[in-house]
Amino acid sequence: MYEVTEKPLSLEGVVSAITRRTCGAVATFVGIVREFSRGRQISYLEYEAYPEMAIAKMRQIEGEIREKWEIEQIAIHHRVGRLGIGEASVVIAVAAAHRQPALEACTYAIERLKQIVPIWKKEVSPDGSYWVGMGS
Amino acid sequence: MQVRVKLFAAAREIVGHGEVAIELKEGSTVGDLMEGIFGRYPALKEMAGALVFAVNRELAERSMDLQDGDEVGVIPPVSGGTDV
Numbered sequence: 204m205y206e207v208t209e210k211p212l213s214l215e216g217v218v219s220a221i222t223r224r225t226c227g228a229v230a231t232f233v234g235i236v237r238e239f240s241r242g243r244q245i246s247y248l249e250y251e252a253y254p255e256m257a258i259a260k261m262r263q264i265e266g267e268i269r270e271k272w273e274i275e276q277i278a279i280h281h282r283v284g285r286l287g288i289g290e291a292s293v294v295i296a297v298a299a300a301h302r303q304p305a306l307e308a309c310t311y312a313i314e315r316l317k318q319i320v321p322i323w324k325k326e327v328s329p330d331g332s333y334w335v336g337m338g339s
Numbered sequence: 340m341q342v343r344v345k346l347f348a349a350a351r352e353i354v355g356h357g358e359v360a361i362e363l364k365e366g367s368t369v370g371d372l373m374e375g376i377f378g379r380y381p382a383l384k385e386m387a388g389a390l391v392f393a394v395n396r397e398l399a400e401r402s403m404d405l406q407d408g409d410e411v412g413v414i415p416p417v418s419g420g421t422d423v
Contacts, residue, residue: 251348253412256396317417321393323348324418334349335418 204278205261207254207322212280212291221276221298228302230309234293236286240335243328250283250292253321257281260320264312268297271311272304279312281322292324340365340407342372350390350413353382363405369394370401372411389416 204221218229236248261279268274276298286292295312299305316322325334344359351357361375369392377384392399393412405411 251351253345253347253393253396253414256393256412259396319417321347321412321414321417323415325348334415 204276205258206280207252207257207283208280209282209284212282212294214291214294214296217278217280217294217296221278221296223275223298225300226275226298227300228305229296229298230302230305231297232293232295232309232313233291234313236288236290236292238288240326240328243326243330245288246327246329247288248286248292249325249327249332250281250286251323251325252281252283254283256321261316263319264315267315268308268311272299272308273301274299274304274308277308277312279316281316281320283322340367340405342405342407342409342411344372344376344411344413346413348415349386350383350415353386354380367405368401369399369403369405369411372405373401376413383413386415390414 214231214233218231222229238245265277268277274297278296280294282292295309297305297309323334325332341360341362344361346354346357361372363372377387391414393414394403395410
């Protein structure tokens, strides 16, 4: 249940897609474009992905999670292209029988996503634009 | 032999293309390819320390041998999600 898309993300769509009768908990994370970043006002963000490798790395994260926690389903959807303030850049949902593994796995998924999934963002502000991660 | 080099984010902007084809001698490694790319695009060499390479979508060491038709990704530091 992985997607790298230019279309707006739907939290409800992701949650309903992974919920099963055996699930007692769905933990979710939504990353939102914020107006200020490191002291600069943001006009908008440009996200770019290496889509095929991003999906492969999301699968790797699922494998790591399944070694640590009992979960039923996981979904990670990441948006690419131009995103305005308040728009969702990433939605992660983890469904499990119980809340603890769902919550912990969801936290793990966003932390690992930021480490190993090849997706980049450029902050565009009135005084210039910057690729985040490059020397910052 | 020829490999396809895919470039992203800051690396893509420096080179001006998202994908370039590079001719290499048989037996070339990822390190050889890097030197070739840096020779062709000197500005990319300035961020060399921050780049990692993926061969056929798996991270690769500089010593790895390349094969004809390989897809090599030039990967700047990643920054998906949000800074929360």
